[in-house]
Amino acid sequence: xxxxxxxxxxxxxxxxxxxxxxxxxxxxxxxxxxxxxxxxxxxxxxxxxxxxxxxxxxxxxxxxxxxxxxxxxxxxxxxxxxxxxxxxxxxxxxxxxxxxxxxxxxxxxxxxxxxxxxxxxxxxxxxxxxxxxxxxxxxxxxxxxxxxxxxxxxxxxxxxxxxxxxxxxxxxxxxxxxxxxxxxxxxxxxxxxxxxxxxxxxxxxxxxxxxxxxxxxxxxxxxxxxxxxxxxxxxxxxxxxxxxxxxxxxxxxxxxxxxxxxxxxxxxxxxxxxxxxxxxxxxxxxxxxxxxxxxxxxxxxxxxxxxxxxxxxxxxxxxxxxxxxxxxxxxxxxxxxxxxxxxxxxxxxxxxxxxxxxxxxxxxxxxxxxxxxxxxxxxxxxxxxxxxxxxxxxxxxxxxxxxxxxxxxxxxxxxxxxxxxxxxxxxxxxxxxxxxxxxxxxxxxxxxxxxxxxxxxxxxxxxxxxxxxxxxxxxxxxxxxxxxxxxxxxxxxxxxxxxxx
Amino acid sequence: xxxxxxxxxxxxxxxxxxxxxxxxxxxxxxxxxxxxxxxxxxxxxxxxxxxxxxxxxxxxxxxxxxxxxxxxxxxxxxxxxxxxxxxxxxxxxxxxxxxxxxxxxxxxxxxxxxxxxxxxxxxxxxxxxxxxxxxxxxxxxxxxxxxxxxxxxxxxxxxxxxxxxxxxxxxxxxxxxxxxxxxxxxxxxxxxxxxxxxxxxxxxxxxxxxxxxxxxxxxxxxxxxxxxxxxxxxxxxxxxxxxxxxxxxxxxxxxxxxxxxxxxxxxxxxxxxxxxxxxxx
Numbered sequence: 085x086x087x088x089x090x091x092x093x094x095x096x097x098x099x100x101x102x103x104x105x106x107x108x109x110x111x112x113x114x115x116x117x118x119x120x121x122x123x124x125x126x127x128x129x130x131x132x133x134x135x136x137x138x139x140x141x142x143x144x145x146x147x148x149x150x151x152x153x154x155x156x157x158x159x160x161x162x163x164x165x166x167x168x169x170x171x172x173x174x175x176x177x178x179x180x181x182x183x184x185x186x187x188x189x190x191x192x193x194x195x196x197x198x199x200x201x202x203x204x205x206x207x208x209x210x211x212x213x214x215x216x217x218x219x220x221x222x223x224x225x226x227x228x229x230x231x232x233x234x235x236x237x238x239x240x241x242x243x244x245x246x247x248x249x250x251x252x253x254x255x256x257x258x259x260x261x262x263x264x265x266x267x268x269x270x271x272x273x274x275x276x277x278x279x280x281x282x283x284x285x286x287x288x289x290x291x292x293x294x295x296x297x298x299x300x301x302x303x304x305x306x307x308x309x310x311x312x313x314x315x316x317x318x319x320x321x322x323x324x325x326x327x328x329x330x331x332x333x334x335x336x337x338x339x340x341x342x343x344x345x346x347x348x349x350x351x352x353x354x355x356x357x358x359x360x361x362x363x364x365x366x367x368x369x370x371x372x373x374x375x376x377x378x379x380x381x382x383x384x385x386x387x388x389x390x391x392x393x394x395x396x397x398x399x400x401x402x403x404x405x406x407x408x409x410x411x412x413x414x415x416x417x418x419x420x421x422x423x424x425x426x427x428x429x430x431x432x433x434x435x436x437x438x439x440x441x442x443x444x445x446x447x448x449x450x451x452x453x454x455x456x457x458x459x460x461x462x463x464x465x466x467x468x469x470x471x472x473x474x475x476x477x478x479x480x481x482x483x484x485x486x487x488x489x490x491x492x493x494x495x496x497x498x499x500x501x502x503x504x505x506x507x508x509x510x511x512x513x514x515x516x517x518x519x520x521x522x523x524x525x526x527x528x529x530x531x532x533x534x535x536x537x538x539x540x541x542x543x544x545x546x547x548x549x550x551x552x553x554x555x556x557x558x559x560x561x562x563x564x565x566x567x568x569x570x571x572x573x574x575x576x577x578x579x580x581x582x583x584x585x
Numbered sequence: 586x587x588x589x590x591x592x593x594x595x596x597x598x599x600x601x602x603x604x605x606x607x608x609x610x611x612x613x614x615x616x617x618x619x620x621x622x623x624x625x626x627x628x629x630x631x632x633x634x635x636x637x638x639x640x641x642x643x644x645x646x647x648x649x650x651x652x653x654x655x656x657x658x659x660x661x662x663x664x665x666x667x668x669x670x671x672x673x674x675x676x677x678x679x680x681x682x683x684x685x686x687x688x689x690x691x692x693x694x695x696x697x698x699x700x701x702x703x704x705x706x707x708x709x710x711x712x713x714x715x716x717x718x719x720x721x722x723x724x725x726x727x728x729x730x731x732x733x734x735x736x737x738x739x740x741x742x743x744x745x746x747x748x749x750x751x752x753x754x755x756x757x758x759x760x761x762x763x764x765x766x767x768x769x770x771x772x773x774x775x776x777x778x779x780x781x782x783x784x785x786x787x788x789x790x791x792x793x794x795x796x797x798x799x800x801x802x803x804x805x806x807x808x809x810x811x812x813x814x815x816x817x818x819x820x821x822x823x824x825x826x827x828x829x830x831x832x833x834x835x836x837x838x839x840x841x842x843x844x845x846x847x848x849x850x851x852x853x854x855x856x857x858x859x860x861x862x863x864x865x866x
Binding site for chain 1: 689690691692693694695697722725726727728729826827828829830831832833834835836837846847848849851852853854
């Protein structure tokens, strides 16, 4: 009987409270993620002291002492250097080649994120160059990223900073507004913005750093040279040897208003820094308001932190807003309205203001002037062979150029897989010579590929220097209509002329 | 017979009359005479004609309504100002309803502008917006915590039968035969199987290693609903998104060259002294 009673009591006993008092799936009390905040006076003074010590040690050529202020994982991609020793060695050589050298670094602004500090600095250099006894006076603006290591600060990286674009940043409101490009974005936390000069003909570039997670987020705006579908452009830009696509270009569903076209893709690849390989992942979003001008945003992080931080690029893209574009007007036309120097095609004549070169657009070619500075581009499509394109590139005086032969090799290398109809290239041969352009001999280079089906493709580029400018005319074939393409190239070369002042 | 002779006028029927009523002033004299003749003999069409004339009188006498108080601006100036964003603003109700969409960036620009203008004059809505912003920032700043070491144990225990009846039965068995441990290895095996199954499903849904894909022919079979792309061209040059695959390299070229011998050039490893290198090489 007792046994039965015990059994009944045991059955009626309440459930132990230890497991049900708190759901094990409830999150633990969490710490808020760090946010970017202005540095305090003390923090600024500490950074200034460190940089001043660096200047002293560099001038005194005390490389070992100077190296102690750098973090073991120091790397500066902009300086193409992966160790403090290599950087300090370069500085030693600079000090050796000057006398009466003065080096002063001033902290302009300090932003703190967690245990990291991001300092906008200006370096002032004065001295006399020994080689020609010329006085030098230089100011270099850059951003230094430092990390607290116990009581000490260590330099982790340096980044170029385009100080002339600082005015585009509203740090208090965390906004980046580019008036002449008619757009603005909100800066996601905890990223610290660094305005950059856009490379080549690109329109704009912004770098955002999350120093705590070692994450880089970038935004770039450009007018693509080749008219390709946005998803294909995204994949072509993203993929690299040995990489793995984690997410094929897919429609980005949360595109901001006025951006009808947006794609997202993810990629994983290995990067070797200072002989140590690490897995990186990239999430890139390409979007366009007018199926032409491309906004590219991408975030790069180590594979283990990627999932936690990749939402930053989505947040940045979703905050994109076009400004001062009249309803119904294509974005690129709005940009031309805001930047009249990009109106390079009028009355059938390509006439860039930055170079004394004109091109009368020949019949049978559809011309599209492309937006951008530094490299002025014109895209010509062959109406009878729409897959083939001729690109005219004008480098105004003072702009850095890329040798035409090098460019041709690069183009062929990038496009050789598309050269033939069956998707594979064949045997190729190099051609070179001269052609009459603008009243003088221009360098002509070509690469001919023999496809498996017996057809040929011939890339050609002609380059000439005239009027202080460098002009390149490049034919990129998309079919086997070689005679038609060569005739079009000849017509373009014949249409070039020097503009009288 | 003269082909240009219009001949005798054909009498109009009511349908043709109605068709011509609105452009009767443009009719040729003979046609107009026929038109008037029909109007004189048909009461319904006469009434229709009178109605048309009254309507035209009303239209001719219409004047644009006074523009009201426009701060002394011309109408065209008002339109221009509107185009530049100085337009009507949203109501409090509209603002409240749209606030989350505004913060999420999902609003059309002109709707967003209406609401932004409303904020300029409504402190209450501004306060509400600040609250939403704060909530959003807290939410975005939240970081998933790492599970504690005992999490898996608790999760497995949680997966045990939870109904009171089941617990009682378990307690009864425990009491009668001593504690019977949940086969954790079996539960872990089940969890692992589910995870692997999920991963394989995800991989099939458009996620696949692209290195293999790069070597696939253009007409590769469908994989998880997406078509494999043809081979992608690449070069050993710098790889970066943002126009990195531009075949003319126009978006990758370095910035204007720094002056040789400068501090900036020296830090990049360029020769600190010496003759300038020719551009383009």
